[in-house]
Amino acid sequence: MLIDKSDILAWLSQCATTYAEQMHFLTELDRDIGDADHGVNMHRGFQHVAALLPAIERHDIGTLFKNTGMTLFSSVGGASGPLYGTFFVCAASAAGARTSLTLKDLLDAMSVGIDGVVARGKAALGDKTLCDVWLPVLETAKQALSDGIEPMQILALIESSAEQCVINTIMMQAKKGRASYLGERSIGHQDPGATSSMLMLKTLHHTIRKRVSGTP
Numbered sequence: 001m002l003i004d005k006s007d008i009l010a011w012l013s014q015c016a017t018t019y020a021e022q023m024h025f026l027t028e029l030d031r032d033i034g035d036a037d038h039g040v041n042m043h044r045g046f047q048h049v050a051a052l053l054p055a056i057e058r059h060d061i062g063t064l065f066k067n068t069g070m071t072l073f074s075s076v077g078g079a080s081g082p083l084y085g086t087f088f089v090c091a092a093s094a095a096g097a098r099t100s101l102t103l104k105d106l107l108d109a110m111s112v113g114i115d116g117v118v119a120r121g122k123a124a125l126g127d128k129t130l131c132d133v134w135l136p137v138l139e140t141a142k143q144a145l146s147d148g149i150e151p152m153q154i155l156a157l158i159e160s161s162a163e164q165c166v167i168n169t170i171m172m173q174a175k176k177g178r179a180s181y182l183g184e185r186s187i188g189h190q191d192p193g194a195t196s197s198m199l200m201l202k203t204l205h206h207t208i209r210k211r212v213s214g215t216p
Ligand SMILES: Nc1ncnc2c1ncn2[C@@H]1O[C@H](COP(=O)(O)OP(=O)(O)OP(=O)(O)O)[C@@H](O)[C@H]1O
Pocket: 030, 034, 035, 037, 038, 041, 042, 077, 078, 079, 080, 081, 083, 117, 120, 121, 122, 123, 128, 129, 130, 131, 176, 177, 178, 179, 191, 192, 193, 194
């Protein structure tokens, strides 16, 4: 199965819908351990990305990712704009001038993206950040790929393992960002950035499944 440019465009556009729908939920999560802006940040950022897509839709996937990242940098303040911006700009360099990707190519690009986030934000596994979704999920997905599991099954596995990773953040103590100021009081709350990352991956699965099977 190839993931082509139209899948990437549909995914990025659908992310704008997802974050519009989930804005309140993400903001409430951030109210518990942050400053109640994560939902607004993701919503604003992806509204700008969706508005930009028609102007860049003829370009390759690397260019789509790069423009997505630059738009998130320029339209979202706080931690998440630069972090998700870095993710897409770094993923762009791995996707390059291609107009279609295998699932392995996409996972590799995402790994380059999250490596950039780690280099920038210095979060380690267990620090209760969005890295606690991307790092384990990508490892699980790559293992499934090398075990010969079908791409659509891997996309479903990506969604379910991302959901489990979000649950796992509840009992973590935040070591990065505003939530870390709470110390032990950050324990018992689901991390907002991990949740928005899970939603991004869930949206990827649903977007591709819809195109492949014709059902939502
Ligand atoms: N150093 C980091 N590395 C990776 N992710 C991080 C880091 N710092 C914060 N995050 C993620 O960003 C989310 C908060 O994003 P938000 O849009 O609310 O920005 P913010 O209010 O500026 O955040 P903060 O004040 O926590 O830095 C957190 O839930 C966490 O997942």
